[in-house]
Amino acid sequence: MSEKRVIPGTTIFDGDVARTGYALNKMCYSFNEKANREEFLKDEDAYCTKYGLNDQQRAAIAAKNVLQLLAAGGNAYFLAKFGGIFGLDMQDIGAQQTGMTKEEFKAKLVAAGR
Amino acid sequence: MSEKRVIPGTTIFDGDVARTGYALNKMCYSFNEKANREEFLKDEDAYCTKYGLNDQQRAAIAAKNVLQLLAAGGNAYFLAKFGGIFGLDMQDIGAQQTGMTKEEFKAKLVAAGR
Amino acid sequence: MANIVGAITTTHVPSIGGAIAKGLQQDPYWKPFFDGFPKARDWVAKVKPDVVVMVYNDHGLNFFLDKQPTFAIGCAPEYKSVDEGWGIPTMPAFQGDEDLSWHLQKSLIGDEFDMVTCQEMVVDHAFTLPMAFLWPDQKWPVRVVPINVNTVLFPLPSAKRCYKLGQAIGRAVAAYDKNINVLVMGTGGLSHQLEGKRAGHINKEFDLKFMDSMVNDPTWATQYSDVDLVEHTGTQGVELLNWLVARGALTGKVTLEHSNFHIPISNTAAATMVLANN
Amino acid sequence: MANIVGAITTTHVPSIGGAIAKGLQQDPYWKPFFDGFPKARDWVAKVKPDVVVMVYNDHGLNFFLDKQPTFAIGCAPEYKSVDEGWGIPTMPAFQGDEDLSWHLQKSLIGDEFDMVTCQEMVVDHAFTLPMAFLWPDQKWPVRVVPINVNTVLFPLPSAKRCYKLGQAIGRAVAAYDKNINVLVMGTGGLSHQLEGKRAGHINKEFDLKFMDSMVNDPTWATQYSDVDLVEHTGTQGVELLNWLVARGALTGKVTLEHSNFHIPISNTAAATMVLANN
Ligand SMILES: [Fe+3]
Ligand SMILES: [Fe+3]
Numbered sequence: 001m002s003e004k005r006v007i008p009g010t011t012i013f014d015g016d017v018a019r020t021g022y023a024l025n026k027m028c029y030s031f032n033e034k035a036n037r038e039e040f041l042k043d044e045d046a047y048c049t050k051y052g053l054n055d056q057q058r059a060a061i062a063a064k065n066v067l068q069l070l071a072a073g074g075n076a077y078f079l080a081k082f083g084g085i086f087g088l089d090m091q092d093i094g095a096q097q098t099g100m101t102k103e104e105f106k107a108k109l110v111a112a113g114r
Numbered sequence: 115m116s117e118k119r120v121i122p123g124t125t126i127f128d129g130d131v132a133r134t135g136y137a138l139n140k141m142c143y144s145f146n147e148k149a150n151r152e153e154f155l156k157d158e159d160a161y162c163t164k165y166g167l168n169d170q171q172r173a174a175i176a177a178k179n180v181l182q183l184l185a186a187g188g189n190a191y192f193l194a195k196f197g198g199i200f201g202l203d204m205q206d207i208g209a210q211q212t213g214m215t216k217e218e219f220k221a222k223l224v225a226a227g228r
Numbered sequence: 229m230a231n232i233v234g235a236i237t238t239t240h241v242p243s244i245g246g247a248i249a250k251g252l253q254q255d256p257y258w259k260p261f262f263d264g265f266p267k268a269r270d271w272v273a274k275v276k277p278d279v280v281v282m283v284y285n286d287h288g289l290n291f292f293l294d295k296q297p298t299f300a301i302g303c304a305p306e307y308k309s310v311d312e313g314w315g316i317p318t319m320p321a322f323q324g325d326e327d328l329s330w331h332l333q334k335s336l337i338g339d340e341f342d343m344v345t346c347q348e349m350v351v352d353h354a355f356t357l358p359m360a361f362l363w364p365d366q367k368w369p370v371r372v373v374p375i376n377v378n379t380v381l382f383p384l385p386s387a388k389r390c391y392k393l394g395q396a397i398g399r400a401v402a403a404y405d406k407n408i409n410v411l412v413m414g415t416g417g418l419s420h421q422l423e424g425k426r427a428g429h430i431n432k433e434f435d436l437k438f439m440d441s442m443v444n445d446p447t448w449a450t451q452y453s454d455v456d457l458v459e460h461t462g463t464q465g466v467e468l469l470n471w472l473v474a475r476g477a478l479t480g481k482v483t484l485e486h487s488n489f490h491i492p493i494s495n496t497a498a499a500t501m502v503l504a505n506n
Numbered sequence: 507m508a509n510i511v512g513a514i515t516t517t518h519v520p521s522i523g524g525a526i527a528k529g530l531q532q533d534p535y536w537k538p539f540f541d542g543f544p545k546a547r548d549w550v551a552k553v554k555p556d557v558v559v560m561v562y563n564d565h566g567l568n569f570f571l572d573k574q575p576t577f578a579i580g581c582a583p584e585y586k587s588v589d590e591g592w593g594i595p596t597m598p599a600f601q602g603d604e605d606l607s608w609h610l611q612k613s614l615i616g617d618e619f620d621m622v623t624c625q626e627m628v629v630d631h632a633f634t635l636p637m638a639f640l641w642p643d644q645k646w647p648v649r650v651v652p653i654n655v656n657t658v659l660f661p662l663p664s665a666k667r668c669y670k671l672g673q674a675i676g677r678a679v680a681a682y683d684k685n686i687n688v689l690v691m692g693t694g695g696l697s698h699q700l701e702g703k704r705a706g707h708i709n710k711e712f713d714l715k716f717m718d719s720m721v722n723d724p725t726w727a728t729q730y731s732d733v734d735l736v737e738h739t740g741t742q743g744v745e746l747l748n749w750l751v752a753r754g755a756l757t758g759k760v761t762l763e764h765s766n767f768h769i770p771i772s773n774t775a776a777a778t779m780v781l782a783n784n
Binding site for chain 2: 520521565566567570571572588589590591592593658659660661699700701702703704705706707708710733736737741742768769770772773775
């Protein structure tokens with residue numbers, strides 16, 4: 001197979017990533033339902049076990065670290081449901097990933113409009 | 115829309131049929147699981163209500179009549195799971211629909227091979 | 229014969245749902261975005277659609293990776309707005325146009341589009357918010373037909389394929405034997421990227437070029453692969469594929485009735501276009 | 507580069523599962539059907555496939571009408587055989603070839619086939635029985651890639667579209683950079699109709715012509731619409747679409763190694779073909 005194209009700072013959610021991330025994404029998909037979000041919050045560890053997460057995925061969930069979650073095969077559309085549990089908005093998540101403060105991240109977005 | 119082609123004695127499971135039959139087919143789909151088959155057998159009526167079957171569909175289920183089930187929007191692949199609950203094989207079902215005895219129906223199949 | 233009145237394409241950022249629920253439409257942050265809609269509503273009142281064909285992407289609500297469609301069509305009597313994980317208020321259910329859905333299903337599969345047929349389906353913000361932009365009272369005066377495009381799992385349907393799907397939808401609606409007005413909508417985009425070290429990527433230049441092409445050069449974006457589109461517009465900017473499907477469905481002379489572009493709403497370059505089809 | 511060794515196409519009537527479970531292979535009713543397999547097994551032993559690409563139709567086990575695909579591809583690490591409603595004994599799980607699955611997924615979507623990608627999937631008799639015909643000990647010596655074709659909800663993908671899907675599979679396998687042997691299987695048919703007053707419809711003449719065309723004139727059946735195929739072969743006879751996909755995947759010179767045809771098994775004209783691809 002040909003070499004994959006690399007876009008810095010960006011993951012293409014293709015088969016390779018989807019393969020590693022399936023259990024994690026399936027768990028996040030379950031968070032569409034309130035009862036599941038509550039079950040997760042009551043015992044995060046048991047819930048991760050129920051969905052068969054591997055160690056890397058469990059660590060990323062425990063750390064609530066988006067870059068780690070992505071590296072563990074998470075897809076943004078599903079991870080957003082995990083982020084929602086903790087009331088994180090997209091600027092919180094953007095700031096966390098880029099190492100900026102939330103204010104800096106927002107300023108960067110505003111600057112893109114000029 | 116153009117007139118539909120008619121093949122005597124045959125239903126084409128297209129949108130028109132699928133629309134009327136959805137609840138019935140959904141109930142039959144549930145019979146993939148043993149627990150559901152048992153729940154149905156315990157109280158057929160309550161189970162039909164749970165899946166929202168209309169009167170025509172309920173009557174066809176109660177009568178275990180395949181032609182009626184087809185007329186009510188049932189699809190053969192799903193109805194087969196309903197038939198399986200009662201241990202009906204495809205020659206029982208064929209005989210019922212064609213008004214033959216099972217032996218006559220089997221003889222007709224054998225004749226088709228000559 | 230059915231008549232395609234035009235297309236409305238718009239961003240569908242989830243936090244807009246929160247802003248609507250809190251009544252922040254006149255708040256300085258939100259005003260430049262919500263100001264885009266009164267003119268769109270006036271135009272809709274004029275063209276009187278009976279049905280909206282809504283081209284959007286599910287965000288992991290109705291579909292999961294166990295069965296991820298490339299293209300799906302709703303053929304249900306109604307579509308419920310349900311919890312998608314963040315407590316955005318849900319909206320009243322949408323009444324399906326089953327006749328048109330099944331007509332399109334038949335026509336598209338006959339045209340070699342390998343649609344997933346959905347007799348039951350729930351819809352997320354990508355469907356509900358654009359409806360609420362046009363009808364803020366959420367008393368939907370139209371029936372709907374959902375068309376879903378995969379923007380989750382790569383490869384995505386190519387921009388070229390999406391445009392062709394739109395053309396096939398246009399042909400099918402034109403051949404429909406009921407005398408109704410159909411509005412096509414395409415939701416999502418424009419440039420944004422939620423994840424990774426490049427989170428916050430926005431590409432104003434590309435977006436403006438793309439918006440221009442929607443009027444004057446509709447196949448312009450079909451030169452790009454899915455990964456090209458990620459590079460230019462961000463990982464979620466690819467949602468512009470829904471716009472391309474909607475644009476492809478316009479069969480006549482297309483004129484721009486209205487457009488709005490504002491950076492940022494949430495992490496997104498927010499845009500709306502109203503295109504008439506004559 | 508991957509090598510397509512050939513195709514095996516065969517009937518998949520559920521009651522065959524019962525006959526296997528009860529050891530009735532030498533029973534006078536079943537013998538003419540099971541006698542078709544020793545030669546197929548000998549050929550398989552000779553060509554040594556590493557992977558089976560299994561083209562079949564789900565019978566309402568993994569898919570329901572809430573999300574009915576036209577074409578789907580399995581991209582899972584394994585596929586379980588589970589209860590499909592009648593207590594046919596289940597079989598050991600099948601190991602997926604994830605690398606080949608994802609290669610095909612990418613290639614087919616790139617080729618404008620709008621596949622549903624399935625990272626989780628259970629398989630029914632249409633998948634399991636043909637595997638058990640070739641490997642009666644059910645110790646599967648191959649990995650598998652399932653390809654699912656809609657034969658439930660009309661319109662079906664046309665015979666022409668199915669043949670083209672097969673050609674695209676053939677191209678994709680030929681372009682795969684691992685040195686493996688791939689056997690394509692197509693299951694279902696031949697003529698049979700389970701339901702309606704025409705139940706028991708069988709069309710020997712059409713079946714024999716179709717079997718001949720599989721060797722000598724593979725696009726012959728692409729002249730027929732889905733409803734044409736129902737008329738000729740019965741409501742479930744349309745499962746021959748799976749055979750057409752498998753045949754389309756053969757890229758070289760095709761020769762008939764073996765065939766078997768027997769009426770009836772259950773309500774079905776039962777047939778098996780072994781086609782080598784050189
Ligand atoms: Fe979105
Ligand atoms: Fe079958």
